[in-house]
Amino acid sequence: MTDLCFFFQLTKQTFWIRNHQQFPENPTHLGCWLWRQHGIKDGQQDCDDQKTTIRRPLLSSDFIMSTALDLKGKVALVTGGGTGIGLMIAKELFKNGAKVYITGRRLEVLQKTAAEEGLVPLQMDVSDKHAGVVGPVFPVIFEKPLTSDAAKIGDTLFSEGSFDQWTEVLKTNTIAPYFVMMGFLSLLERGARARQGETSSVINISSVSGTLKLSGGFSPYAISKAGINELTSVWATEFAMHKVPVRVNCILPGPFPSEINGTPEDMAKWIRTEPVPGLLNPIPTARPGTQLEIGTAAVFLSSRAGEFVNGIIMPVDGGISLVNP
Numbered sequence: 001m002t003d004l005c006f007f008f009q010l011t012k013q014t015f016w017i018r019n020h021q022q023f024p025e026n027p028t029h030l031g032c033w034l035w036r037q038h039g040i041k042d043g044q045q046d047c048d049d050q051k052t053t054i055r056r057p058l059l060s061s062d063f064i065m066s067t068a069l070d071l072k073g074k075v076a077l078v079t080g081g082g083t084g085i086g087l088m089i090a091k092e093l094f095k096n097g098a099k100v101y102i103t104g105r106r107l108e109v110l111q112k113t114a115a116e117e118g119l120v121p122l123q124m125d126v127s128d129k130h131a132g133v134v135g136p137v138f139p140v141i142f143e144k145p146l147t148s149d150a151a152k153i154g155d156t157l158f159s160e161g162s163f164d165q166w167t168e169v170l171k172t173n174t175i176a177p178y179f180v181m182m183g184f185l186s187l188l189e190r191g192a193r194a195r196q197g198e199t200s201s202v203i204n205i206s207s208v209s210g211t212l213k214l215s216g217g218f219s220p221y222a223i224s225k226a227g228i229n230e231l232t233s234v235w236a237t238e239f240a241m242h243k244v245p246v247r248v249n250c251i252l253p254g255p256f257p258s259e260i261n262g263t264p265e266d267m268a269k270w271i272r273t274e275p276v277p278g279l280l281n282p283i284p285t286a287r288p289g290t291q292l293e294i295g296t297a298a299v300f301l302s303s304r305a306g307e308f309v310n311g312i313i314m315p316v317d318g319g320i321s322l323v324n325p
Contacts (some may be wrong), residue, residue, distance in 0.1 A: 008022065053247045068305035069296075072097030073190075076302065079126050079180060081119070082109040084258035085205060085294055090119055126176035162173025166220050173224035177204055178231055186247065192245035201302045204232050204250040208317040211252060213325045214279055225252075229313050236311030247310040254317025256289040264288055276320070283320035 075091045081087035081102025094100045094117065103124035104110050110121035181202055188200035210225030232250035239246050255276060257264045264287075272286040297316050300306045315321055 001183050010017045052248050054230070067193060069299055069303045070097055071303060074098045074302065075101070077101045077103065077122075077184070079103045079124065080205075082121075084107065084260075085118075085253055085256050087113060088256070088291035089205075089295050091117055091291060092314065094118055095301075096297075098302075125164070126172065126180055143239045169224045170219040170227065172193055174227035174231065178235075179230055180234065181248075185244070188246045189244060198304075198307060199245045199247050201306070202235075202246060203298055203301050204228050204248070206232075206250050206252050206313070208252045208254045208315060208321050211313070211321060212279070232313060234313055240310065247301075247306075249306075249309060249311065250313045251294070251297050251301075252313060252315045252317060252321075253294055254289060254315070254320045255283060256294060263286070275324070277325045281318070281323040282319075284323060287318070289316060 051279070071093060074097070076090070076098045078090045078100060079095070080087050081090040081100070082104040086102070086104075090102050092101045099120070101122050102110055102114060103122045103126075105125050107121065107123040110123060113119065114121040131228075170316060182236045188202070192198060192200040206223070209222040210229050212222065225261040225318045229250055229252075232248050236248035238244075239248060254260060255267065255271060257267060259266055267288045271283060273282060275282050293317055297314060301309060301314075
């Protein structure tokens, strides 16, 4: 999966509650004050000078406008947002108040997803191919036991691979994100300049494969993801040096449900006891990641809370990179 998220046009109400002149000093009245200010109708309350009763906990989701993770007033574009990790991220951005555009090659998939989730579909190819190219698989790399015959390894990889296969993977997973980022850079800058002291954000979605020393049998894929990690570091630095108000960060997902990996139920059949093919040890969490986990990482990096974060490569992998070289 090769996804990017762009954010601009931030609302000025992120810390509205903190700065509100009528914020009650008496904590016994805080719950009722918040309830009234945000017009929450779910639940019952009896609030007066003598008594405060709230019959359900106040949830953070009730007060999106008052939190540092509020995305209300922002616009996000998620490439590859019709399925998989891209869709998970798009849903969480939308839940936190952003207007979210999802792009992809397959218009029918985008339209179906958008109708169900409240997203806006835009058909777009990040390259001549669809986003999220895995590339060729080379079983000779992860056969057990691994052959020690160098000639066999070399001959097999030489004959089974091709320049076209490598070009397709690198074009989609590394080169296309570069051109998408540059194509939107002027818009990102204008959005940031409209908000004094704030920035726009680019989030590259790489893979834990880009940092591991094992190829997992997908050598072109792993190398293409290492490339987008470096692209993140280089352009976060270049933008900072040239005072371009755009932050560039990167998320490294581990195993998540997708069209390629299967459903959570499919993954649960093996992920608790078996390593990901080509790796040595199972994921410590013994389960795949969830929408909340990957999506909230993107929400943080795009929000006011993430304004001081730039150029990071963030693993969201359940610890799989800790137990595999």
